[in-house]
Amino acid sequence: MTSKLFSPIRLAGLELPNRIAVSPMCQYSADDGSASSWHLAHLGTLSGSGAGALVVEATAVERIGRITHGCLGLYSDENEAALAKVIAHCRAHGSAKLGIQLSHAGRKASSQKAWEGGKALGAAESPWATVSPSALAFADGWHTPSAMQVEDLDRVRMAHADAALRAQRIGFDLLEIHAAHGYLLHQFLSATSNRRTDEYGGSLENRMRYPLEVIRAARAVWPKERPLGVRITGRDWLEGGIDLDEAIAFAKALKSEGVDYVCVTSGGLAATAIPQIGPGYQAHLADAVKLGADIPTRAVGLIATPQQAEAVIAEGTADMVALGRAFLDNPHWGWLAARTLGADVERPLQYQRATPKFWPGAAYAEILEKSLVAAE
Known part of the structure; x- marks a missing residue:
């Protein structure tokens, strides 16, 4: 039987040789946003992993949009030059199509690296002021962000477009915008974190307005033949938060803006909102969004075995799968999957x-x- 996981898929003008993507995973190893020798080793290895696509970690569009001091950025010429060197290395030695995820952490910025605790930076750790749609902290003990004013909205919107232009110059094959995991655009989308009373708050239409403006700005400068994707949340796991109906409505709006696919994840908006985790626990969200919005979807979340990934594609649950820690555990997971499923890679x-x-x-x-x- 021919593997569906290893069948090609076309997104805009780009054909991916299989349905496997390496998830964007923060490495906390950059210097003022600039990629380091670690990124050269890490991404260079994964570019030859057998995955059809490799998506670079959440990359901040401005300095205060970084999650940690060590997060990657694409807001300066130095950032662009350092990342261009890494991507040239990946192209020379790997076969995966290369993407980048642009992000702004909003109120979840100015935090410690994962292995340092992942909490808000203390006074002795050089914290910085954060922004969000409303002046609501992520959790107890976290910095209270400033509610974004018109000048902040304009600056961050333009920063996404500028970073998209830098990504184009570097030569990325696809661009992804992060609107999930509790980061800035997700903060606008959810009624639990967005208490604005202007045109950017209140109704779902209003809460979608700013994220759609950001996506529109990126789409305007990103070549039509190169896919534009968005990582969205299928559910906040919070009372009053985003549910599947709102996720589908957002995906429909994204499709109308020229978005080529969505990666459907969940949670991350509040420290207390923890879903019940199990194998493929978010795949049903990708399925619902795919059916409800008629847009290609990528499933993510505890997809670990080749058989499991194959089933997601073969059963039509999603069009693609993204794996993160499975590739950290085995950087050649794509080879394992091909051997297991009798496919070539x-x-x-x-x-x-x-x-x-x-x-x-x-x-x-x-x-x-x-x-x-x-x-x-």
Whole structure:
């Protein structure tokens, strides 16, 4: 049986060789937003992972939009030059199509790196002032953001467009805007974090207004033949927060603005809103948005095995899957999936000796994997 996971998909003018994407994952290893040697090693490895697409981590469109001091940015010439070097390296040695996720953390900015606790920066840690649609802190002990004024709205909107232009110059194949996980655009969308009384607050139409303005600004400068995607939330897991009906309405609006796909995730808006997690726990959200908005979707969230990913695509639950920590655990997860599902995937010439055609050990590795699965 031919694998559906390894069938190609076309988004705008770009064809991806398979339905697998490496999720954007923060590395907290940048210097004032500029990519480092860690990014060269990390992204260089994943560009040859067997995934059809590799999406660079949430990348701040302005300095105060970074989550942490170590977060990647694309707001300066120095940022652009450093990231261009990394992407040139990926193109030279990998086969994945390359994307970047643009983001603004809003009230979740000025925080510690994940391995330092992930809380708001203390006074001795060089914190910075944050912004949000309303002056509501993310959680107890977090900085209270300033409610965005007209000049803030204009600046951040333009910052997204400027970063999109920088991404175009670098040569990214696709662009993704982050409107989920409790970051700025998500803060506008949810009634629990947006208490504005102007045209950007209140009704769903008003709460969608600013995120759509940002997407429109990016779409205006991003080439039509290159896909534009948006990561959205399917559910806030909060009373009064975004539900599937609102997520579908937003996805419909995005489609009308020329967005080519949405990646459907959930949660992140409040520290107390924790979903019940299990294998593929968000895939049903991608399914509902796909059916309700008639737009290509990417499922994400505890998709770990090749069989699980195959089922998501084969059953029509989503058009693509994104895996994050599975690729950190096994940077060649795409090769594993291809071998498991009897598909072909491009590998660097230097590594082709590890394919079943040239290496008998591949068969033993497969037997071992099956025995380990059976033992669980």
